[in-house]
Amino acid sequence: MFKLVTIALRNVFRYKRRTLLTISLIGIGVAFVLVFVSVTASFKSLMISEITDSMLGHVQIHRKGYVASLDSLPLNLNLGPQAIKTVEETLAGFPEILAFSPRIKFGGVFSNFIESTNIRVNAVDPDKETATVPLLSSRIIEGSRTIAPGTILVPELLARGMKVKIGDVAVVVATNEDGSVNGFQFTVGGILRSVTGPGGRDGYIHIEDGRRILRLEEPSVSEVAVRLKKIGSRDEVVARLEKTLGEHKNAQGRPVFEIHGWTKLTPFFNIVQMIDVMTFFIQLMLIAVVLISIMNVMLMAVYERTREIGTMAAIGTQPGRIISLFLLEGLGLGLLGAAAGAALGSLAVVLLNVSQVRFNFGQQKGLILSSKMNPVDILTISLIVVAVTLLASLRPARRASALDPIKALRQV
Amino acid sequence: MDLVVAESISKDYVNGKVRIRALNDVSFRVGGGTFVSFVGPSGSGKTTLLNLIGCLDRPTSGRLRVAGTDVAGLDRRKGARFRGRHLGFIFQDFNLIPVLTVAENVEYPLVMVRGVEGGKRRAKVARLVEAVGMADERDKFPDQLSGGQKQRVAIARALVTEPDLVLADEPTANLDSHTAGLIIRLMKSMRDTLGTTFVFSTHDMRIVDAVDVVHTLRDGTLVKAADPGPGREGESRV
Numbered sequence: 001m002f003k004l005v006t007i008a009l010r011n012v013f014r015y016k017r018r019t020l021l022t023i024s025l026i027g028i029g030v031a032f033v034l035v036f037v038s039v040t041a042s043f044k045s046l047m048i049s050e051i052t053d054s055m056l057g058h059v060q061i062h063r064k065g066y067v068a069s070l071d072s073l074p075l076n077l078n079l080g081p082q083a084i085k086t087v088e089e090t091l092a093g094f095p096e097i098l099a100f101s102p103r104i105k106f107g108g109v110f111s112n113f114i115e116s117t118n119i120r121v122n123a124v125d126p127d128k129e130t131a132t133v134p135l136l137s138s139r140i141i142e143g144s145r146t147i148a149p150g151t152i153l154v155p156e157l158l159a160r161g162m163k164v165k166i167g168d169v170a171v172v173v174a175t176n177e178d179g180s181v182n183g184f185q186f187t188v189g190g191i192l193r194s195v196t197g198p199g200g201r202d203g204y205i206h207i208e209d210g211r212r213i214l215r216l217e218e219p220s221v222s223e224v225a226v227r228l229k230k231i232g233s234r235d236e237v238v239a240r241l242e243k244t245l246g247e248h249k250n251a252q253g254r255p256v257f258e259i260h261g262w263t264k265l266t267p268f269f270n271i272v273q274m275i276d277v278m279t280f281f282i283q284l285m286l287i288a289v290v291l292i293s294i295m296n297v298m299l300m301a302v303y304e305r306t307r308e309i310g311t312m313a314a315i316g317t318q319p320g321r322i323i324s325l326f327l328l329e330g331l332g333l334g335l336l337g338a339a340a341g342a343a344l345g346s347l348a349v350v351l352l353n354v355s356q357v358r359f360n361f362g363q364q365k366g367l368i369l370s371s372k373m374n375p376v377d378i379l380t381i382s383l384i385v386v387a388v389t390l391l392a393s394l395r396p397a398r399r400a401s402a403l404d405p406i407k408a409l410r411q412v
Numbered sequence: 413m414d415l416v417v418a419e420s421i422s423k424d425y426v427n428g429k430v431r432i433r434a435l436n437d438v439s440f441r442v443g444g445g446t447f448v449s450f451v452g453p454s455g456s457g458k459t460t461l462l463n464l465i466g467c468l469d470r471p472t473s474g475r476l477r478v479a480g481t482d483v484a485g486l487d488r489r490k491g492a493r494f495r496g497r498h499l500g501f502i503f504q505d506f507n508l509i510p511v512l513t514v515a516e517n518v519e520y521p522l523v524m525v526r527g528v529e530g531g532k533r534r535a536k537v538a539r540l541v542e543a544v545g546m547a548d549e550r551d552k553f554p555d556q557l558s559g560g561q562k563q564r565v566a567i568a569r570a571l572v573t574e575p576d577l578v579l580a581d582e583p584t585a586n587l588d589s590h591t592a593g594l595i596i597r598l599m600k601s602m603r604d605t606l607g608t609t610f611v612f613s614t615h616d617m618r619i620v621d622a623v624d625v626v627h628t629l630r631d632g633t634l635v636k637a638a639d640p641g642p643g644r645e646g647e648s649r650v
């Protein structure tokens with residue numbers, strides 16, 4: 001076996017130029033895939049954290065049917081005091097949960113006394129909200145970092161359109177659940193950078209102000225946003241929450257709550273999935289490149305070394321040994337190519353990080369892409385390459401082992 | 413005991429609709445330890461015959477026993493095992509493995525064919541490389557050797573497994589006559605020291621002096637029996 005490896009390796013280095021060419025081809029392919037995977041992975045996680053850490057949270061809990069009519073922010077689908085208590089008690093029993101924030105959401109009219117416009121408002125507890133969506137405070141481009149009672153955080157576009165500044169007084173008028181309207185004066189406490197996606201252009205007020213403006217006699221919230229310790233535990237936590245909270249039925253025997261992971265709440269999840277599909281196709285291309293180049297170079301080797309193979313067979317080398325020899329040669333090429341690719345790819349990623357590539361995502365400008373080479377990716381891609389090399393070498397190897405020694409020896 | 417027993421073997425090559433009879437009703441025996449040559453002009457069937465004895469091809473008809481085995485019935489795998497166990501091959505074009513050194517080429521059949529264990533292997537290799545006078549070149553690669561040196565290595569490779577029979581198809585055809593003489597003498601001295609049977613083919617009549625038995629082939633038929641060499645028994649039946 002050891003000798004077989006020696007012979008295989010020496011044969012790999014026997015045709016230096018061809019081997020170098022094949023290794024470079026595979027190496028460049030592997031490097032390309034690795035860079036693509038690591039860049040898209042960091043882009044993905046950046047995008048996901050922009051969305052989930054700015055407004056969505058990782059998981060949201062609503063009254064059943066709320067998400068379906070989310071556009072109208074229906075007050076009649078809020079969670080009542082009993083439901084809130086149930087949710088809070090349930091969430092307390094989940095060690096995976098880092099924080100949660102109850103929100104009252106409603107649509108209203110924002111007026112600067114000269115003109116008015118529609119606004120969507122989140123009434124939140126500032127501490128709980130920032131614990132649940134930590135990027136919220138970093139979105140405040142001007143003014144106070146927190147949401148004091150009596151103040152409102154106004155989204156950037158609305159502030160510009162309505163020409164309001166920090167310290168200005170504005171009125172928010174909201175329709176209450178019974179159909180009456182109620183107005184309330186706020187001081188503009190801060191201007192919020194907009195974020196692409198649902199909820200990215202909402203205003204924020206203190207939850208107590210929300211109760212007053214909506215004239216809620218008893219506590220009621222539209223949703224509870226939840227932050228997990230690990231975003232990856234989303235599906236599992238959602239499933240367990242569905243099980244626990246699903247036991248609570250209303251008078252009609254229907255479940256009271258609905259629970260959604262962030263992937264169900266934003267169309268950007270489709271982009272994330274598209275990136276995965278692209279990665280898949282790029283890997284397919286790599287497989288094709290490896291398959292064709294290895295198969296080609298191995299068939300060439302078998303053709304050129306026909307006499308040699310004939311000699312080996314004539315002096316009694318078993319066909320299985322000859323197959324192994326050529327598989328090992330292919331494997332050697334694949335391993336060298338994968339190693340070259342891993343090195344090249346890692347270098348490219350380091351260079352990319354050093355050069356601080358910036359890109360824009362929706363309203364956010366100049367995000368810095370900092371990608372990391374994931375060892376698991378390197379391992380996966382290398383394994384794919386090795387498996388494909390073996391596959392590609394199989395035909396040439398079998399052809400070599402099936403050569404008739406007489407014919408092979410006659411060939412010049 | 414006779415190492416090779418051929419009883420009216422014939423070999424036809426079929427190329428499309430054309431049928432070429434390369435060997436026609438050939439019978440002979442090769443006794444153990446003899447130094448036998450098949451002689452004849454090009455196209456007379458020497459290679460065909462050696463391929464049959466070497467278990468690389470099968471006769472179209474007739475019976476052929478080599479080292480006590482009816483070689484007509486061997487499949488690919490068994491044929492390879494049989495060759496590895498009982499036969500050694502020397503080729504006209506030397507056919508050393510280019511990526512292996514002299515010593516490694518000699519070692520090859522021990523490792524890859526016979527699976528002989530390391531220490532024993534090295535001793536055998538050293539002995540054979542020495543015996544063919546290639547000890548100083550043991551770490552050279554084939555492309556650093558002359559034709560005669562390559563054929564010496566090939567002889568060592570053929571003998572290292574201690575085969576019953578060494579087959580050599582025109583082993584001197586690619587060598588100058590002086591070197592050819594040296595190679596034949598080397599083969600013969602190996603036969604003398606090891607007792608290995610040698611069967612080779614040649615169209616070079618000068619070499620024939622050295623052999624115990626000469627079989628002459630013409631157009632696929634054995635034409636005459638030569639005198640057995642002094643002290644060696646051999647026979648051929650037409």
Ligand SMILES: Nc1ncnc2c1ncn2[C@@H]1O[C@H](COP(=O)(O)OP(=O)(O)O)[C@@H](O)[C@H]1O
Nearest residue numbers: 425427432434453454455456457458459460461
């Ligand atoms: N594979 C083959 N197909 C058809 N004819 C062959 C083949 N091999 C040899 N022959 C023919 O068989 C005859 C004997 O050839 P060969 O055994 O090679 O003779 P030698 O080795 O004495 O030159 C020749 O006529 C040759 O053309």
Ligand SMILES: [Mg+2]
Nearest residue numbers: 458459460582
């Ligand atoms: Mg011939």
